Amino acid sequence: MPSTAQAGGVPVLILKEGSSRSRGREAQHANMMAARIVAETVKSSLGPKGMDKMLVDSFGDTTITSDGRTILDEMDIQHPAAKMMVEVAKTQDNEAGDGTTTAVILAGELLNKAEELIGKNVHPTIIIDGYKKASEKALEVLEKIAMSTGSNREEYLKKVAMTSMASKLVAEHREYLADLAVKAILEVAEKENGKYKVDIDDIKVEKKPGESLRDTKLIQGIVLDKEVVHSGMPKRVEKAKIALLDTALEIEKTEFDAKINIESPEQMDAFLKQEEEMLRQMVEKIEAVGANVVLCQKGIDDMTQHFLARKGILAVRRIKKSDMEKLSKATGGKIITNIDDMSPSDLGYASLVEERKIGDDKMTFVEGCKHPRAVTILIRGGTERIVDEAERSVHDALCVVRDVVEEPKILAGGGAPELEISRTLKKYAETLPGREQLAVKSFAEALEVVPVTLTENAGLDPIDILSELRVRHEKGETWAGIEVTSGKVQDMSEAGVFEPLAVKKQIVKSAGEAASMILKIDDVIAAGKMKAPPTPPGGPPGAGYPGAGEY
Secondary structure, three states: OOOEEEEOOEEEEOOOOOOEEEEHHHHHHHHHHHHHHHHHHHHOOOOOOOOOEEEEOOOOOEEEEOOHHHHHHHOOOOOHHHHHHHHHHHHHHHHOOOOHHHHHHHHHHHHHHHHHHHHOOOOHHHHHHHHHHHHHHHHHHHHHHOEEOOOOHHHHHHHHHHHHHHOOOOHHHHHHHHHHHHHHHHHHOEEEOOEEEOOHHHEEEEEEEEOOHHHOEEEOOEEEOOOOOOOOOOOEEEEEEEEEEOOOEOOOOOOOOOOOOOOOHHHHHHHHHHHHHHHHHHHHHHHHHOOOEEEEOOOEOHHHHHHHHHOOOEEEOOOOHHHHHHHHHHHOOOEEOOHHHOOHHHOEEEEEEEEEEEOOEEEEEEEOOOOOOOEEEEEEEOOHHHHHHHHHHHHHHHHHHHHHHHOOEEEEOOOHHHHHHHHHHHHHHOOOOOOHHHHHHHHHHHHOHHHHHHHHHOOOOHHHHHHHHHHHHHOOOOOEEEEOOOOEEEEOOOOOOEEEHHHHHHHHHHHHHHHHHHHOOOEEEEOOOOOOOOOOOOOOOOOOOOOOOOO
16 A cells, blocks of 8 residues: 555655555565565474585675574574564574574464464454463473473483484484583582572583594583793693783783883883883782782783793783683682782682693693583584584583473473374364464464474475374373384384473474564555665775766
């Protein structure tokens, strides 16, 4: 519809020139279409048999991944409704850390089903209400069927981590990597009021191409991507007493302008000697406290480096603030801002601080801390692409292990929970009056997209498998799911495929909310695009002669 209104034959302009507006069914269709295309894009990367995507950005950098969030982040999406799907993936990633692809696919399928209902003249508001009821019921079902990890927690944690990595590039090494992820999380987990808390930031994931994925290691401490500052310093210090400094080991330059009048060479010499003496005192203070390793967040003067080297103290400078905080947690040392107030109790401890050559770079390892509350996973791999994807996979694995440590409830995977919810929702729909039951039924059918996509990606026939799954769930087999490697329907808890309850709950919440939000929109008013400024006389840079660019 034009954005003008006829008043006595005179057109009244309301929107700015160049604006566009689409309303009603047309706007809804366009938005749903855009969101569904995004869901279609990531669909083929779901599950152990899913494919990877290669994304090339405007600089020509390549990313190869099957991680839903990464795919959507790297795609430069313009359409506003499609951007909402990117938000779904982000929320899922931030909250649960895994299940991004599933959340996006489910949101897309919910919109697909909603469009069918709109075609049957069901009003969007009724669909939204139905979806809300369905998602509340779905969360109840999940809580009810979830299993507690009980006493053999570590075994389940490992299985959960392996499930999250089964669909990634690193799948063949998943057992080895899952072990590292579980150890890392249990190392940094802290008990508060009987409950565990885990901060993923306490686990530093450092990556360096070279060797193979099997050479990925968990280090009981921190790895710094820095080298020892001075060649005369020891490259290895055992039983290290570590000073963590948040102050520069150099003479501070004054904030304001100061002039020094020097009239003779002797005065100049005295001035330099005084500076040198101040630096020497700093180093002596560090030595007096008993530190034999200095890790500094700021700079270290050349002269100071020389003094430290003479005393046999190993020093590293310009360490990131976030790394300093991790070092403090790992070594138990305090971050010192004033050298004069330093005491032996402020020092951290590590059984070994050593500079090692990894690939082309030198890195400093601070390891063998007694009870490190921060650890490092050093990822190695054949190529940069593999190392990058391994980092994303390890991040997902760490997140799912954290989810289960914080909320020790799990579900079997392979589409089993989705089918169980679907079965319950179909029964629940029959108890509802009017058209809402159509919406709840649609929600139930939309959930089946997960096992269907898993089956399609494995090159199997979804119709046969879905009907067998439905029959088994009707018989009360809660954990019947699709085991894609063998291509058969089986009890997924026996197959050892487990997912955290937290991940599944978040998928239902974020997908339901995103679908409802897009459904609610019936009018899209878009401002005109900004015009590019005219090219200045002289044309674009390098064009040379005026007149080369239009102006």
